[in-house]
Amino acid sequence: MLTKKEVEKIAELARLGISEEEKGKFAEDLSLVLGYVNKLSEVNVEKVEPMTGGTILESVIRKDDESKDIADDEMKADILNAAPDKENGYFKVPSILK
Numbered sequence: 001m002l003t004k005k006e007v008e009k010i011a012e013l014a015r016l017g018i019s020e021e022e023k024g025k026f027a028e029d030l031s032l033v034l035g036y037v038n039k040l041s042e043v044n045v046e047k048v049e050p051m052t053g054g055t056i057l058e059s060v061i062r063k064d065d066e067s068k069d070i071a072d073d074e075m076k077a078d079i080l081n082a083a084p085d086k087e088n089g090y091f092k093v094p095s096i097l098k
Contacts, residue, residue: 001027001028001031002026002027002030002031002034003027004020004023004024004027006027007023007026007027007030008023010026010030011023011026076089
């Protein structure tokens with residue numbers, strides 16, 4: 001079981017402020033979690049192939065179209081023309097700072 005001192009150190013690393021009462025509770029709870037993790041070391045995985053992902057599905061996202069570059073003047077004009085407000089070749093947005 002974790003000691004209160006170990007819980008204090010974990011809380012300090014996580015930048016958590018915990019009371020004395022919580023230290024005892026966390027010591028119990030974290031000890032249970034660590035016990036479950038240690039239990040996993042008992043599982044025989046000798047014949048199990050390592051996984052690099054959870055699925056064999058391929059990405060459905062389209063490939064980038066390299067025919068146009070954002071630096072293309074025509075594309076810049078199209079993008080700016082779609083903006084509701086622009087000024088000197090830039091998007092004009094409401095100020096968020098006072």
